[in-house]
Every structure is written in structure tokens, then in C-alpha cells.
Amino acid sequence: MPTAFIPFTMCATVRDDHRRSFRTDLERLTSAHRGWAPLDVLKSTNTKALLRGAIPQGVHTATDAGLARYLQDRLAADTDIHLDLTVSIER
Secondary structure: OOOOEEEEEEEEEEOHHHHHHHHHHHHHHHOOOOOOOOEEEEEEOOOEEEEEEEEEOOHHHOOHHHHHHHHHHHHHOOOOOOEEEEEEEOO
């Protein structure tokens, strides 16, 4: 049975105490080894980035806030990435 993928956009914002690592954090976030949600950068500045991705449908894709928590938890597992996320599921 095929898996349904849910497209979303995400705004990643730098945390004040991690401005120097923002570009490195973005590179790590979008690197190919992150199979849980492949991401493409649509637009970025020195403090914000707009990204687009898709993730398999699941409990975490029911709401924008639920998906944001899910992705933030995934980032928390990688302590070298310090970004705040806002997510919008494309309906």
C-alpha cells in the first residue's frame, strides 16, 4: 500500500545565542542523511529560512502545531542544531 506524503512549508528562525551557527544549522537540517523529512530551502536570510518538505502522513500531521512539535523534537535529538520552527501544512 502506498504511503501518503503531506507537503508542508516551514520557517526556521535563528535563536539569538546561535547566530554564528545559523548557516551551518541550515546545511545540517537540509542534508541528505535526514530521511525523516527531506527539505529544500526556498528562501533564506541571515536569520530566517523558508523551507519546503513532505513527510509521511501520521498522527503528527493532523495539525500545524503537531507537526512543528514533531520536527522540533527531531531537531532536539541532534543537539548541534538550534532553530525555532513554524510549520504550515499545505492542505
